[in-house]
Amino acid sequence: MLTIIDKYILKKYLATFGVMLGLFAPIGIVIDISEKINKMIENKIPIMEILVYYYHFTIYFMNLLFPIFLFLSVIWFTSKLANDTEIIAILSSGISFTRFLRPFMIGATIVSLIVLLMGFFIVPKSNEGFNNFRYTYLRGDGKETVRGKNTDVFRQLSNDEYIYVNSFDVASKTAYNFTYEKFTKDKLAYKISASRIQWNPKTKNYTMYDYVKRTVGGLDDKIEKSDKKDAKFSFDLDDITPVIYIAETLSLGKLNQFIEKEKKRGSSNINVYKVVLYKKYSIPVSAFILTVIAVAVSSMKRRGGMGLSLAIGIALAFSFVFFDKIFGTLAEKSSFPPLLAVWIPNLVFGILAVFLLRNAKR
Structure with a gap:
């Protein structure tokens, strides 16, 4: 059961975090x-x-900056409690430092659950909208097309199926310069090409424009042409979407399915997708670690006041984000295990949290 002190601290925890988000978002x-x-x-x-x-x-x-906002908010109000000698009064009443931490941990649990659920369902949708706008209007010169040297999409669908598209229109779900190749016993059976291919959500099929199908024969090839042709393929819309940001736009269930599918295909970007997946779990856990560090750093009344505590807090918060980005990039660009890379910042700062907590208890 929560005491009056627990409710007081928990209210401060959540309110300060909310105010911090409200201040920095604008x-x-x-x-x-x-x-x-x-x-x-x-x-x-x-x-x-x-x-x-x-x-x-x-x-x-x-x-993106949730760890920094949470850390600074806890530093801020805990330093204020310390400067007002409220923490001294609480501990002098016989409450242990560990017991004093309980409302902070309850607050961290609430924040973690919210961040976890948002990471599973809400953040992917926002990432999709955010990236679609950037690539449609800010990088595509208003042409609503994802273009650039890194937007070419090559896919091996199976042992004998390959596709390629040059660019992708996120608004109309249209890919340009489409090619589909089907092999039989390591020999090309037929090749389909189109200037563009569009996904039809209602009929669950594709419409190809400037369609050309070349069927390879023993003596001569058979050519089939059409200005427009509807067809169903075994690949999904995700298969012709550039991998620039696709993993960030998928909910938890779809991301797991996508990773399994890419594993079977031997995708070279599998580590990128795994980093996105593992961060959905590691970021919420960081709320507990950063909360403990923030309380341990700011619970002591200092001569420098809140300014010194905030300076230490900002340095630690940005160090955490720096570690997170460095190891995340390392996993994406090398053979470094993604699971280990994502959790190293939590492990390092978790050890730091235990060390600071022991000193704070003294």
Whole structure:
């Protein structure tokens, strides 16, 4: 059962975290607008599209910097409790430091559950909206096409099936310069090409434009052409979508299925997808570790006041984010195990949390 002190601290924990998000989210939006305003005006982006984009941007931004916001908020209000000698009064009443931590851990549990559920279902949708807007209007010159040297998509669907597309339109779900090759006993059986191929959600099939099918024969080849042709294929829409950000846009169940499918195909990007998956679990756990560190650092009354505690907190928070990015990139670009890479920051800072907590108890 929660005591009055527990409720008081828990209320401070959640309220300060909420205020911290409310303060920094508008700052992030203003900075983003200042960077992109010229491009938005140049491409004549509808105001509704911009509003929807900044809804997704806010969720993306808060999820990205969640550890920093949480850490700073706990540092802030715990330092205030220490400077007002409230912590001394609480501990002098016979409450142990471990017992004093209980409302903080309850707050961390609440925040972790929210972040976990958002990472499973809400954040992927916002990542999709955020990235779609960027590649449609800000990188695609308003042409609504994901283009660039890294957007070519090659896929081996099975032992004898291959596809290729040059670019992808996220708005109309259309791929350009499509090629499909079917092999039989290591020999090309037929090849299908089209200037573009569009997915039809209602009929669950594809429409190809400037369709050409070349069937390889023993003596001569058979050529079939059509301006427009509907067909069903064994590949999904995800297979012709560039892998620039696809893993970030999938909910937990779809991401697991996607990873299994890519494993069977021997995808070279499998570590990238695994990093995204494992971070869905590691980031919520970091709430507990950062909370313990923040309380241990700021619970002592210092001569420098809140300023010194905040300086230490900012340094530690950015160190955590730095470790997270470094090891995440290491796993994506090398053979370093993704699971280990994602959890190393939590392990390192978890050890630091235990060390600081022992000193704080003294």
